[in-house]
Amino acid sequence: MITKETLKHKTLGAILAEYPFTLTFFENNKLHLDGHESSTLADYLQQFDEEAIENWAIDIEKIEGDLFAYIHQMLSFLGIKEETGVDSLTILAGQDKSGQKETFESLTIRKSDIIAIVGPTGSGKSRLLGDIEWTANADTPTRRTILINGELPDKKWRFSSSNKLVAQLSQNMNFVMDLTVGEFIELHAKSRLVENEAEVIAKIIEAANHLAGEKFSLETPVTSLSGGQSRALMIADTAILSTSPIVLIDEIENAGIDRQKALKLLVGEEKIVLMATHDPTLALMADKRIVIKNGGIAKILETTTEEKTVLKKLEKMDAVIRELRADLRAGEHVKGDYEDA
Amino acid sequence: MNLVTVSGPPSSGKTSVILKTIQAVQQRGLKVGVVKFDCLHTDDDVLYAKAGVPVKKGLSGALCPDHFFVSNIEEVVQWGVKQDLDLLVTESAGLCNRCSPYIKEVQAVCVIDNLSGINTPKKIGPMLKSADVVVITKGDIVSQAEREVFASRVSSVNPRAIVMHINGLTGQGAFELSTLLHDGEIDIDTVKGKELRFSMPSALCSYCLGEKRIGDDYQMGNVRKMEMED
Numbered sequence: 001m002i003t004k005e006t007l008k009h010k011t012l013g014a015i016l017a018e019y020p021f022t023l024t025f026f027e028n029n030k031l032h033l034d035g036h037e038s039s040t041l042a043d044y045l046q047q048f049d050e051e052a053i054e055n056w057a058i059d060i061e062k063i064e065g066d067l068f069a070y071i072h073q074m075l076s077f078l079g080i081k082e083e084t085g086v087d088s089l090t091i092l093a094g095q096d097k098s099g100q101k102e103t104f105e106s107l108t109i110r111k112s113d114i115i116a117i118v119g120p121t122g123s124g125k126s127r128l129l130g131d132i133e134w135t136a137n138a139d140t141p142t143r144r145t146i147l148i149n150g151e152l153p154d155k156k157w158r159f160s161s162s163n164k165l166v167a168q169l170s171q172n173m174n175f176v177m178d179l180t181v182g183e184f185i186e187l188h189a190k191s192r193l194v195e196n197e198a199e200v201i202a203k204i205i206e207a208a209n210h211l212a213g214e215k216f217s218l219e220t221p222v223t224s225l226s227g228g229q230s231r232a233l234m235i236a237d238t239a240i241l242s243t244s245p246i247v248l249i250d251e252i253e254n255a256g257i258d259r260q261k262a263l264k265l266l267v268g269e270e271k272i273v274l275m276a277t278h279d280p281t282l283a284l285m286a287d288k289r290i291v292i293k294n295g296g297i298a299k300i301l302e303t304t305t306e307e308k309t310v311l312k313k314l315e316k317m318d319a320v321i322r323e324l325r326a327d328l329r330a331g332e333h334v335k336g337d338y339e340d341a
Numbered sequence: 342m343n344l345v346t347v348s349g350p351p352s353s354g355k356t357s358v359i360l361k362t363i364q365a366v367q368q369r370g371l372k373v374g375v376v377k378f379d380c381l382h383t384d385d386d387v388l389y390a391k392a393g394v395p396v397k398k399g400l401s402g403a404l405c406p407d408h409f410f411v412s413n414i415e416e417v418v419q420w421g422v423k424q425d426l427d428l429l430v431t432e433s434a435g436l437c438n439r440c441s442p443y444i445k446e447v448q449a450v451c452v453i454d455n456l457s458g459i460n461t462p463k464k465i466g467p468m469l470k471s472a473d474v475v476v477i478t479k480g481d482i483v484s485q486a487e488r489e490v491f492a493s494r495v496s497s498v499n500p501r502a503i504v505m506h507i508n509g510l511t512g513q514g515a516f517e518l519s520t521l522l523h524d525g526e527i528d529i530d531t532v533k534g535k536e537l538r539f540s541m542p543s544a545l546c547s548y549c550l551g552e553k554r555i556g557d558d559y560q561m562g563n564v565r566k567m568e569m570e571d
Binding site for chain 2: 024066069070127133167175185234
């Protein structure tokens with residue numbers, strides 16, 4: 001690892017060649033390097049006069065320290081990308097809001113498992129998620145403990161902004177950037193330092209179109225996507241580009257998107273999927289259901305064979321509705337022969 | 342007493358984040374008070390009072406709000422000491438993106454929201470860049486991708502800060518922030534002699550003094566012109 005002192009005496013050109021990601025650092029800190037490639041970092045920072053420092057709020061000492069920290073952070077991010085695998089997540093019981101011990105001992109969730117979380121609003125679903133994200137160690141109000149791969153996890157999960165444990169997808173989410181789908185995915189890929197950008201972009205748009213009822217292209221502006229298309233893009237992007245090993249889904253509306261395929265995509269990318277939902281189709285697709293009451297986990301139910309049969313029927317009903325929708329969208333009359341579908 | 346300066350752009354969710362975080366601090370049996378700084382108007386003091394939090398507000402009016410902050414912070418600290426607080430939180434809005442109220446050796450928290458756009462981290466100066474903790478809000482309404490891009494932009498301008506995501510509505514993440522705000526080892530009874538982390542800009546021109554007329558004849562003092570040539 002480079003020292004702060006050596007970094008100061010390297011030329012900007014050399015820094016950029018060795019650590020290409022520092023370009024983002026210079027750009028976001030509004031440091032224009034053009035024509036200064038052969039100056040050392042120290043010399044470059046010395047050239048600002050007092051007026052420039054005052055006007056643009058430049059803090060030279062801080063920039064040196066920050067650049068050093070940034071390089072360190074990015075290198076470790078690149079380094080652990082591969083080996084940081086989360087194979088399992090274990091929740092050790094804590095207590096509910098009244099201080100009663102939760103009725104289970106421990107729950108282990110493995111890669112590619114789907115778990116539903118049910119319970120009324122305000123019952124403690126957010127807190128459970130919070131415990132997981134914070135890798136609680138009996139130090140949150142619920143006193144739960146979270147283990148990763150069966151062990152007390154590294155504190156890096158708590159404070160690292162680039163290695164978040166949980167990615168979230170919820171009903172209220174929108175795209176707020178004014179970009180095309182292609183530019184949007186590219187921007188995300190760049191922030192993740194992905195090497196084979198073009199390949200990843202192609203993979204995401206293909207997966208998203210596989211989920212969406214109506215197709216869209218890389219040129220479509222993200223703000224003009226329909227609700228179903230937006231959800232499809234968000235899910236495909238999270239499955240393929242997000243580094244977070246756990247995905248929390250807060251309901252997926254049953255319109256314009258094939259939810260079963262969506263879950264398969266996430267599970268196929270080896271994510272642990274947690275779903276807060278009261279939608280019967282989604283809840284029954286899960287292997288287990290966590291029932292939350294009064295801030296605590298009151299029950300853990302396995303989805304029974306009988307429930308799986310109910311699910312089959314529900315899926316048929318969903319398929320019928322999807323077809324009716326497609327007919328309407330295509331400007332056709334709907335056909336009346338769906339009763340025995 | 343511990344002192345924490347919280348600052349962030351208007352409407353980024355500072356008050357919601359502080360209110361939710363205070364709840365968690367109070368549950369540890371600690372006494373928390375808030376001083377709210379604003380420019381022309383605020384009703385947030387009512388919200389704090391409703392939550393049972395001792396509160397004072399300061400309106401800067403025609404003065405630069407950050408200059409107003411630094412001219413009053415010692416009196417604010419003395420108020421906190423008199424109230425026998427364990428934790429005093431100051432809340433102020435960064436209005437011009439150039440200044441920040443952060444003080445050396447005093448915990449500094451910047452609150453910024455996902456909706457403000459991914460170029461915002463670039464636009465905000467010392468208020469974001471020299472904070473110890475950056476809280477990102479409104480994550481529940483933007484996509485995962487935008488949250489990740491936004492957080493990575495924040496890290497590129499302030500790599501040493503702890504970046505946290507808090508939902509000001511549900512309070513998700515507020516408990517976690519509360520664990521960082523009070524340190525039993527720290528005891529501040531005055532900020533006299535302490536220094537700001539970054540100088541505040543020197544903008545003393547005729548307009549600061551109430552001039553309304555436009556034109557070179559009326560511009561005096563610290564005046565700078567844009568470069569208009571191609």
